[in-house]
Structure formats: C-alpha cells, structure tokens
Amino acid sequence: MSIYDFKLIAGDGSEVSLEQYRGKVLLIVNTATGCGFTPHYKPIEEMYEEFHDKGFEVIDVPCNQFNGQTPGTDEEIHQFCTLKYNTQFPQMKKSDVNGPDALPLFTWLKEQKGFGGFGHGPMALAMSAMLKKIDKDYKTNPDIKWNFTKFVVDRSGNVVERFEPTANMDKVRACVAALVEE
Numbered sequence: 001m002s003i004y005d006f007k008l009i010a011g012d013g014s015e016v017s018l019e020q021y022r023g024k025v026l027l028i029v030n031t032a033t034g035c036g037f038t039p040h041y042k043p044i045e046e047m048y049e050e051f052h053d054k055g056f057e058v059i060d061v062p063c064n065q066f067n068g069q070t071p072g073t074d075e076e077i078h079q080f081c082t083l084k085y086n087t088q089f090p091q092m093k094k095s096d097v098n099g100p101d102a103l104p105l106f107t108w109l110k111e112q113k114g115f116g117g118f119g120h121g122p123m124a125l126a127m128s129a130m131l132k133k134i135d136k137d138y139k140t141n142p143d144i145k146w147n148f149t150k151f152v153v154d155r156s157g158n159v160v161e162r163f164e165p166t167a168n169m170d171k172v173r174a175c176v177a178a179l180v181e182e
Contacts, residue, residue, distance in 0.1 A: 001108065002157050003018055003021075003026075003105075003108070003153055003157045003159070004017075004018050004019045004021070004022050004157055005018070005019075006018045006104060006105040006108065008059070008061070008092045008093070008095075008103065008105060009092065009093040009095075010090060010091070010092055010093065011062075011074040011075070011077070011078050011090075011091045011092060011093055011094075012074075013093070016090070016092065018059075018105070021057050021059075022157070023055065023155050024055045024056065024057050024155060025051070025055060025056045025057070025152070025153065025154060025155055025176060025179045025180050026056075026057050026058075026059060026151075026152070026153040027044065027047065027056070027057070027058045027059070027150055027151070027152055027153075027172070027176060028058075028059040028061070028105070028109065028150070028151045028153065029044065029058070029059070029060060029061070029148060029149065029150045029151070030061050030062075030063040030097045030106070030144055030147060030148070030149055031060050031061065031062050031063065031070070031081075031147060031148060032062065032063065032064070032066065032069040032070040032147035032148070033062070033069070033070050033071075033072065033077055033080045033081070034069040034070065034071065035066070035067075035069040035070075035146075035147040035148065037146070037147055037148040037165045038069075038147075038148075040148045040165070040169060041081060041084070041085035041087060042085055043169040043172070043173065044058060044060075044087075044089075044169075045085055045086060045087050045088065045089070046173075047172075047173055047176055048087075048088060048089045049088070051176060051177070051180045052089075054180045054181075055155065055180060056176060056180050057089070058089035058090075059089075059090070059092065060081075060087070060089060060090065060091045060092060061092045061094075061095055061097065061103065061106075062074070062077045062091065062092070062093075062094040062095070063094065063095060063096065063097050063144075063147065064094060065096055065097060065098055065099070065144075066146050066147050069147060070094060070147075074091070074093055074094055077091065077094060078091050097144045097149075098143045098144050106144065109151045109159060109162075110142040110143065110144065111142065112151075112158075112159035113142075113151060113159050113161065113162035114141075114142035114162075115138070115139065115141065115142055115143070115145060115162075115164070116162060116164070117139070117164070118145075118164050118166045119164070119166055119167060121166070123166045124166045127145065127146065127164075127165070127166055131145055131146075145164060145165075146164075146165050147165060148165040149162065149163070149164055149165060150162070150163040150167070150172055151163075152172070152175050152176060152179065154179050154182075155179065155182070160175070160179065161175050163175075
C-alpha cells in the first residue's frame with residue numbers, strides 16, 4: 001500500500017485521489033478552527049504560496065475530535081479559513097483521524113511515523129500534562145495527539161517526518177523546503 005492508493009472526500013463532496021499528487025511534496029495536517037494552534041494556518045499558507053509552483057501541496061483535513069475545536073459545517077470551516085487566513089490550498093471534508101472511524105489515510109500515516117514526543121518548552125510541557133489526563137499511555141501509541149499534527153511526504157510517497165503541534169513551524173518549513181529543492 002502506498003499513499004497514492006488513498007482517496008479522500010473534499011469539503012465540497014468531490015472525491016480526491018492522492019494519485020493526483022504523485023511526484024509532489026505533501027504536507028498532510030489535521031486542522032481546527034478554534035484551537036490555540038489555529039494560527040499555524042498562516043505559515044502553512046505561506047509555504048503553500050512559496051512552494052506550490054515547485055510541486056508542493058497541502059492536504060488539510062479538518063477534525064473535531066480534539067475538544068470539539070472544529071465546530072461547524074465544511075462550508076463554514078472553509079469560509080473561516082479563507083477569510084481569516086486567506087488559505088488557497090484545498091480542504092477536505094471534516095473527518096476523524098483516530099478511532100474506529102479514522103480516515104484510512106491517517107491510520108496509514110500513523111503506521112509510517114508514530115508519536116515521537118512534543119519536544120521541549122512550555123507548550124510541550126502543557127501538552128504532555130493535558131494528555132496524561134486524557135490518555136495515560138499517550139507516549140506509547142501512534143495516535144494523533146491534537147490538532148495540527150503534520151506529516152511531510154516526499155516526492156516518492158515516503159512519510160519523512162511527523163511534526164507534533166508543538167513543533168516550531170520554522171522546522172516544518174525547513175523540512176518542506178529541503179524536499180522541494182531536491
């Protein structure tokens with residue numbers, strides 16, 4: 001199985017085959033409109049504008065599994081993102097990324113790159129403390145821990161990196177830039 005075997009449903013209801021992204025660098029991210037990490041949309045859009053013409057795509061999957069921080073319909077989510085962050089990349093249908101109804105794509109992504117920790121600093125400590133209350137085994141399972149977990153896929157379809165929401169967006173950008181410029 002490869003990433004190109006998966007299909008998603010776009011926010012407008014149309015089917016999106018990931019085969020159309022073969023040969024491109026991908027950033028796949030589960031997003032939310034009412035989260036402390038929602039401002040990540042800004043640097044993600046900046047990367048999209050900078051690298052899109054060089055073969056970079058963003059696959060935005062809104063998800064309401066983390067404290068109900070993505071309320072609203074797919075259209076309302078899309079309007080929020082385009083009005084507040086001027087997003088131009090495609091948005092998929094709001095979907096689950098964990099549990100029995102998780103998108104098969106996210107199940108596969110988690111198999112490719114498991115949880116590697118939140119890093120260091122105040123946000124990392126806060127996320128760890130919060131997750132210990134929700135899932136005492138969070139460190140040992142590959143589940144998506146929160147909104148704005150990012151997977152970077154190279155032009156050959158390999159998942160090369162998983163960035164937790166606490167990761168510095170400059171590191172995400174550097175990873176994408178290196179792959180785009182290869």
